[in-house]
Amino acid sequence: MDFFNKITFIGLGLIGGSMAAALKRRGYKGEICGYDALPDSREEAKKMGIIDHGANTLQEAVAEAELVVLCTPIAAYPQILRKTAPFLRREAILTDVGSVKGCVGELVNQHVHRDIQFIGGHPMAGSEKGGLKAASATLFENAYYFLTPGQHTARETVTKLESFVKAIGAYPVVVGQREHDKITARISHIPHLAAVLLTNLLDHEGGINSVAFAGGGFRDTTRIASGNPAMWKDIFFYNKEEILLGIESLESMLKEFRELLKEKQEGKVLDLLNKAKFIRDGVPKGMPDYMPPLFDIVVDVEDRPGVLGELTRLIGENHMNIKEIEILHAREGEQGAVRMGFATAMEQKQAFSVLRGGGFPRTYMKGEKNDAYSESC
Ligand SMILES: NC(=O)c1ccc[n+]([C@@H]2O[C@H](COP(=O)([O-])OP(=O)(O)OC[C@H]3O[C@@H](n4cnc5c(N)ncnc54)[C@H](O)[C@@H]3O)[C@@H](O)[C@H]2O)c1
Numbered sequence: 001m002d003f004f005n006k007i008t009f010i011g012l013g014l015i016g017g018s019m020a021a022a023l024k025r026r027g028y029k030g031e032i033c034g035y036d037a038l039p040d041s042r043e044e045a046k047k048m049g050i051i052d053h054g055a056n057t058l059q060e061a062v063a064e065a066e067l068v069v070l071c072t073p074i075a076a077y078p079q080i081l082r083k084t085a086p087f088l089r090r091e092a093i094l095t096d097v098g099s100v101k102g103c104v105g106e107l108v109n110q111h112v113h114r115d116i117q118f119i120g121g122h123p124m125a126g127s128e129k130g131g132l133k134a135a136s137a138t139l140f141e142n143a144y145y146f147l148t149p150g151q152h153t154a155r156e157t158v159t160k161l162e163s164f165v166k167a168i169g170a171y172p173v174v175v176g177q178r179e180h181d182k183i184t185a186r187i188s189h190i191p192h193l194a195a196v197l198l199t200n201l202l203d204h205e206g207g208i209n210s211v212a213f214a215g216g217g218f219r220d221t222t223r224i225a226s227g228n229p230a231m232w233k234d235i236f237f238y239n240k241e242e243i244l245l246g247i248e249s250l251e252s253m254l255k256e257f258r259e260l261l262k263e264k265q266e267g268k269v270l271d272l273l274n275k276a277k278f279i280r281d282g283v284p285k286g287m288p289d290y291m292p293p294l295f296d297i298v299v300d301v302e303d304r305p306g307v308l309g310e311l312t313r314l315i316g317e318n319h320m321n322i323k324e325i326e327i328l329h330a331r332e333g334e335q336g337a338v339r340m341g342f343a344t345a346m347e348q349k350q351a352f353s354v355l356r357g358g359g360f361p362r363t364y365m366k367g368e369k370n371d372a373y374s375e376s377c
């Protein structure tokens with residue numbers, strides 16, 4: 001990363017703010033400059049210490065920058081590119097974080113001189129919460145980060161951006177722009193559409209009042225529907241072709257399911273459910289080349305204040321590092337479960353004995369709990 005003396009983030013919201021924070025946290029020594037259309041965000045980012053300099057204009061922001069990262073909604077790119085293109089250094093690298101990549105390649109070709117090295121980017125990490133307040137230095141840790149070089153992107157540019165991605169804690173994955181849009185339609189955009197429709201279904205069916213009773217199922221499948229509506233509207237239109245294909249598939253799958261139910265085809269319905277379980281259970285294991293597997297334990301805990309603190313304190317005091325933590329099916333006034341992922345099998349075993357011996361008898365190694373449950377069913 002020494003090859004970038006100055007990095008500029010245009011857009012200091014969730015993604016731009018998190019990137020700047022990650023670089024600072026991980027000891028980047030160069031200058032970090034930030035620009036945002038909202039002057040308050042520039043000032044706040046400076047106060048938080050995640051940027052060294054808040055630029056007042058786009059021209060000032062990109063001057064001398066060796067890497068410029070566009071972190072605004074894609075809809076703002078044409079205006080930003082028009083204003084910055086004449087002031088980019090000839091040797092500068094330009095990248096972005098937009099959720100669709102084919103359209104971005106086209107926009108850059110229209111507005112930016114071919115001498116400027118451009119490579120699209122897209123971190124597969126985010127949140128339904130936007131803005132600088134939601135930014136986090138650890139947002140990209142262990143996340144995949146797509147890089148989509150164009151026709152004119154030099155190998156050296158790809159290598160430099162791979163270093164940048166690793167410097168914020170993520171795993172770079174190089175793919176074509178169109179391929180990216182196909183993949184993300186399936187793993188992000190169509191799931192988002194499904195979450196939106198499932199949420200609106202409540203209203204459609206006149207069941208809006210029952211939302212108060214929602215347990216883990218509804219919450220898990222619809223969390224992302226709280227995402228920024230303007231950002232998601234853009235994503236659907238910029239990736240329209242792939243979204244339309246996804247909708248066609250969904251329509252035919254729903255139709256098929258309806259027929260199976262009507263015709264009481266229990267075996268086929270069960271096949272379908274088994275297939276989904278098989279695919280879903282395999283999600284973390286599906287990409288071992290990029291993402292190191294985690295060794296999980298699951299702890300059944302009471303739903304009471306301080307319980308998470310007790311768990312993490314026990315782990316910390318015993319010098320173990322939790323790589324991933326997730327609350328499963330939390331229900332008020334009842335029991336919940338906490339899943340923790342560790343980097344090694346040894347840590348997993350150690351955590352298991354520390355927690356069982358430390359007041360959490362219902363601690364299970366991954367797999368053990370499911371087996372125990374299925375025996376009792
Ligand atoms: N939110 C996610 O989960 C996520 C994940 C990966 C990628 N992305 C992509 O990242 C980009 C930013 O998303 P975000 O979640 O950080 O949004 P955000 O709303 O949190 O931040 C966007 C920032 O850009 C600023 N901005 C808007 N127009 C501008 C302009 N013309 N000039 C300068 N600043 C401007 C806004 O003031 C805001 O601070 C989007 O293109 C999105 O597709 C989002």
Ligand SMILES: O=C(O)C(=O)C[C@]1(C(=O)O)C=C[C@@H](O)C=C1
Pocket residue numbers: 098099123124125126127128187188189224227
């Ligand atoms: O976890 C979330 O809240 C997200 O919505 C993140 C998520 C996704 O995984 O679909 C959403 C859109 C981005 O382009 C990348 C990541």
